[in-house]
Amino acid sequence: MPRVKEFDPEEALDRALDLFWRRGYEGASLRDLIEHMEISRQSLYDTFGDKRSLFLKVLARYEELAVGGMLDTLTRTGWSRPIERPLTALVAIRGFFELFLAEVVLDRERGSCLMANTAIEVGPADPEIQGVVKAYFLRVEEALHAALARAGEAGELRAGQEPRALARHLVNTLYGLGIMSRAGASRAALRQMLDVGLSVLA
Amino acid sequence: MPRVKEFDPEEALDRALDLFWRRGYEGASLRDLIEHMEISRQSLYDTFGDKRSLFLKVLARYEELAVGGMLDTLTRTGWSRPIERPLTALVAIRGFFELFLAEVVLDRERGSCLMANTAIEVGPADPEIQGVVKAYFLRVEEALHAALARAGEAGELRAGQEPRALARHLVNTLYGLGIMSRAGASRAALRQMLDVGLSVLA
């Protein structure tokens, strides 16, 4: 008896993600959202709840997509994927950062990372959202840590280098680039930031 | 004939700075500002113009204070100040970052840097404000560059290290720490980020 849904909730969520990314939480009004998502206001509330609930769903979706892609790139090492060329862990990490830089430069408006934007915009004002952001950064750190640990076992790291400390440094470098891009730093400047930041791995 | 001003405009501006720092531009409403600045609404408009004008004045004030303090710390080198102990440029840079870290950890709510917050919140939506933020980062880069150039002349840098690239890296590290702090990173994590980030200077 029920009529089938006429829109794809996941696609609508992705559209909301895009808008929140560009404009921030406060900056994306409900009217903007329903226009961008191509959904009626009622459908939005029926499907995703209020604005904050929608935002939390968006953050979860972003984490899923971003961490997924990240792990994809970072674990492209060894012989596990017979077709692709085998990469050392360090090369995979460098490749990951190159990808990130390319994306950041390409889409200046969104500026790096929704989570970084959210960390600053809502900040300590909303403990639950801050918790989500913090957990995300820890997952990113963990992904980098795993890659660095593999690099360490393969003897690719200099003596005395702590994978944990290196991973944290890389997280810092990564999201620093986000700010600098959003602040309008030149591509050359971002390049140098990245190169020096990664030089500790050499 | 005129009645004397009963409040100190500079102090009021500093109070506005504090609130914008904590809550962001949109997050600080006029009513909040009036209360925090302890000024009547009318005085605010008479003295500072509308909200955006006030914010621009606040940004200018912040730049003056922050860059001033920065140069103070970074130029505390050589024998120019007979009383204080002479510092090498590298030690001055390290000291500067230590100060920054201490401040960031102490006041989690403001989280590092008003300019970084602004870069993300208003982002590319307001070109004029973005220009102010960009100019600020360039000034910071210049201050660090000058210190690094002095270090280079004194032979404190490794061969092949570019002061310009290093300066940009340090800017990136600096404001990365801001995000991570605002995202709730532990003090230990921030410490390691800083240590590894500065290790390129060793």
Next chain:
DNA sequence: ATTTTTCTTGACCGACCGGTCTGGTACCAC
């Protein structure tokens, strides 16, 4: 054809936004 659910449209709500205006008071110079 009837029923049931999902959808869209658009009116509507109270609250708050940034900004303006008015009235009254405190202070100074003359």
Next chain:
DNA sequence: GTGGTACCAGACCGGTCGGTCAAGAAAAAT
């Protein structure tokens, strides 16, 4: 005193915010 200025308190403005509600159209199952 008188006049002029700087201040304060608070009403008020149009507009937008997030959120709710009502009515009707469309589509599937029976």
